[in-house]
Amino acid sequence: MKQLSVRDCLHVEEFPAYMDGWCKKKPGYVTVSTIGKSGGYDILKAVFTDPNVSDEDKQVVLLTAQHALELSGINSLLSVGNYLVSDAPDAGEMLQKLIIVMIPCSNPYTYAKQDDAYAGKNEAGIDEYVAFDFNGISFDAETAPAAHAIKQTLDFYKPDLMMDVHGVIYQNQMVVESLGFSGNPTQRFYNNEFVCQVQQAGTDAGHAMKSLDSLEVLLQTCLECTDEEINSRFLVQKGRPAQASLYSYYHYHTLGGTFETGWEGSVVPQILEALRIGCRTWHGEYYAGYPTRTVVGPGINHSLRAYGNTASMRRKSRIELWKNRDKIGFGLGHPEMPGLESVFIYTDPNVAENVAAYYEPMNDVIAKMAQMCDIDAERMLKMLDAHYPQHVGYCRNANGDALQIEHGMTVRVGLPFADARNFTVLYNGYEKQEDELDGYTVTKDANWVYIDLHIPADKISPFAIAMVKYDCTIPQAGIMEF
Secondary structure, eight states, rough: OOOOOOOOOOOGGHHHHHHHHHHHHHHTTTEEOOOEEETTEEEEEEOOOOOTTTTGGGGGEEEOOOSSSHHHHHHHHHHHHHTTTTTOOHHHHHHHHHHEEEHHHHHHHEEEEEEEOOGGTOOOOOGGGGEEEEESSSSSSSTHHHHHHHHHHHHHHSSSEEEEOOOSBTTTTTOOEESOTTTTTTTOOOOOOOHHHHHHHHTTTTTOOGGGGTTTOBBBOTTOOOOHHHHHSSSOOOTTOOOHHHHHHHHHOOEEEEEEEEEEHHHHHHHHHHHHHHHHHHHSSSBOOOOOEEOOOSSEEEEOOOOOHHHHHHHHHHHHHTTTGGOEEEEEEEOTTEEEEEEEEEEEEHHHHHHOTEEHHHHHHHHHHHHSOOOOOOHHHHHHHHOOSEEEEEEEOOOOOOOOOSSSSSEEEEETTTOOOOEEETTTTEEBBSSSEEEEEEETTTTTEEEEEEOOOOOOOOOOOEEEEEEEOOOOOOOOOO
C-alpha cells in the first residue's frame, strides 16, 4: 500500500515566532495576540491593518482554518499573511481599506499530532468545527476552547466577510478545489457573483474549480418533510449542525462560507481576490466594500438597506436591521407604472395594522396615515393622481412591538430604465435633496438606476411611504415583428 507523508508545514511550536516575523517585517501593521489555549498551546490571532488610516471606514475580514489537520488550509492562510507584509503593489491598499483578522490554527492540539487519526478531534475528542449552533456553542469553553475563541472573535469584530479554509493533510493528497460547498452545502456564500469572481482567480492560476451552483444542485425542501419520494428530489439538510460562518451570518449578516483546497497555489490567489473585492466598489453600490447591505426586501428592485456613509456605520445598521428583519414591514405600490415608484416601510406593526391592509386603495392609506404620522398628504395624493387611474398598496406582515431603530435605515428604490432622470424624491410627502445621511444618492448599474433614500434614526416614521417620481424613455409595447 502506498505510504503518504504529511504535507510540509510548520511545527506547532514555530507558530509564535513565525507570526511574530510578520510584526517585525511590517512594524505597527500587524498585531499578534493569544485568544485561548488548546492542548497547552496558544491559539494565536493576527490582525493586519494600516495604523495610519482610521478604522472607521474599513471592511472587516475574518480568515480561519478550523480543521487543524487540513494542512493545506493552514499553509494557505500563512501564505496570505506573507503576502500582506510583502512589497506587493496592492498589499498596501488592502491594509489601508481592510481589517484582516486571521486565526491560522485554531486547534493546535490537533495540529501538533500530525496524525490523521486525530482529524476533527480536540483534547475532549470532539470536532469543534461543528460545536456551533445558530445561537452559540454546544460545549463549555474548557471542552471547546477553539470554538469559543472563534466565537469571541466573531462577536467582537462582527465581520463583513468570513472565509474558512479546509483541505488535506498529506503531501500528495488532493481535493477538488471548491468554494462555498465543502461537506455541508449550507456553507455557501449568499452572493453567487462574489463566488464566481473569487473562483476566477483560481481558474486564472491554472486550477480546476467547482462551486455548488455549477453542480445543478437540487433545491432545498423544508426540514420537517418526511415524504422520502419528495425528499429524493430535493436537498434535505436534516440534522446538520451549524458552523462558525453560519453563526456569523445568522447574527451579523456576514458574507461567509468555506474553501476546500488541495493546493495552496489555488486558494491563496482566491483569498487575495476576495480581499481586493473589499477594496473596490461592487456594482450597484455607492461605497466600496462587500455586497452585504441589503437586509430586507419584498421583491427584485426595492429593498431596505444598511445606513451610513462609513463602513462602521453601515455595519452597525446592517446588524440592527438584520436582527429585527421580522419586525419590519415592507411593501409596494401597485400597479407598477413608469414614472413613479412607491415603497412602504413600517417599524410599528400596530400603526401599520390601522393604516394599511393588503391591496388597500392608496387614498385610504394616506388618509389613515395623516391621523398617525407627520405627512404631506396633499402632495402624495396629487403625485399619485397624476400617474395612476387607480392605485393600491400592499404590505408584508411584520410581528412584535414597535421597533426603535438606533442606527438609521436606507430605502432602495430601483428604477428599471437606464435613462431615468429628473428625480423628485419624497419621504411621507416631504421632498428630499441629495445627501448621504439625510437625503438620497443615485447609483447606476446595468440599465438600472437606484435611488437610495437615507433616513437617520430620529426621522424614521412608524409608517412611511418613499416615493420617487422620474422621467424616462418608455420602451415600445406590443407584438414584435421580425
